[in-house]
């Protein structure tokens with residue numbers, strides 16, 4: 001029997017890779033999308049088939065994690081075997097500007113979806129996109145037993161989501177799991193996260209379209225993996241015999257500075273000629289170092305990542321150089337993105 005999945009956040013980086021993976025596995029995939037005045041489906045357009053076509057396997061539904069009633073009716077009508085809750089206001093710096101909105105989407109949104117599962121009476125497996133941001137001020141290496149110490153409104157909202165997911169597992173015997181994912185990137189990464197901001201800037205500087213990129217804290221350490229490999233881990237968590245929580249990480253950490261050095265070097269550029277500091281990109285409270293220990297996922301799920309931050313920098317630079325070569329106008333360069341405010 002063909003399985004059916006619902007993905008919230010299907011238009012995001014991870015949602016697009018997960019939709020690809022599930023379609024390749026023969027799933028019927030349903031995605032929740034927000035109504036916007038402009039199209040927000042660029043990352044999944046290549047997967048879309050007109051729903052009138054008998055071969056269509058991807059179906060999109062308007063909805064929002066702030067609208068609980070909609071979630072109940074949608075779940076009852078789709079009746080999915082698996083629900084992946086990837087939707088969130090996912091930018092840490094932005095969460096300091098919009099703490100209440102972040103709490104509503106990234107925190108309360110999760111309990112709305114869990115309640116929708118419970119109230120609609122469906123039998124489904126539930127994946128919650130938890131985050132290494134939960135560890136915050138606790139030094140690495142971090143695993144499933146490490147103490148949480150959130151350092152942003154985003155992380156505090158994700159902490160609520162982590163515990164409410166665990167609570168629904170224990171209280172209602174739901175197959176509900178937390179994937180505690182360390183940073184994962186790709187050529188589809190949102191343009192204002194640090195890796196993509198850097199690799200887009202490298203492409204634009206190499207092409208002579210801009211001279212400088214303005215950055216914040218270069219000393220932060222992150223464990224960057226490849227998003228396409230991480231969605232495989234999400235899927236494996238929902239195929240396990242028992243529900244449990246897992247860290248997905250590469251186990252290797254590098255600084256933002258090193259990511260910059262590798263990215264500029266790969267394009268034959270000297271980063272010190274082009275990178276400038278702007279305090280706008282600092283956070284009121286920073287997470288200094290995240291390096292995960294993925295032993296449990298390796299042993300229990302057989303999940304092993306193969307690409308780390310150093311390799312990713314080169315993959316993403318190559319992709320952004322190619323994208324820029326093929327981009328018509330308007331090309332929104334990172335200088336313009338920067339001028340839109342704090343990111």
Ligand code: NAP
Pocket residue numbers: 008009010011012013014015032033034036040063064065066085086087088089090091105109129130131132180181182183184185190
């Ligand atoms: P992303 O690219 O920012 O995508 C976020 C998705 O959530 C988008 O589809 C967005 O829709 C949707 N969304 C935002 N607010 C919503 C709302 N109120 N109702 C419904 N949908 C809403 O994030 P990502 O990198 O793919 O990450 C996926 C999830 O994993 C997020 O929950 C993130 O916090 C978490 N996570 C990410 C990482 C990472 O390194 N990438 C690590 C750990 C955890 P629009 O396209 O309309 O904006």
Ligand code: GDD
Pocket residue numbers: 090091092093130131132133181182183184192193194195197214215216217218220221222256281282283286287290343
């Ligand atoms: N965005 C950004 N822009 N970050 C910068 C900049 C800049 O100009 N300069 C330095 N940084 C530093 C940040 O201070 C942070 O320490 C690091 O680069 C990574 O920032 P982001 O790429 O914005 O990611 P994040 O680690 O804060 O959050 C991401 O990973 C989390 C998992 O650990 C997001 O994807 C979250 O949704 C996710 O939960």
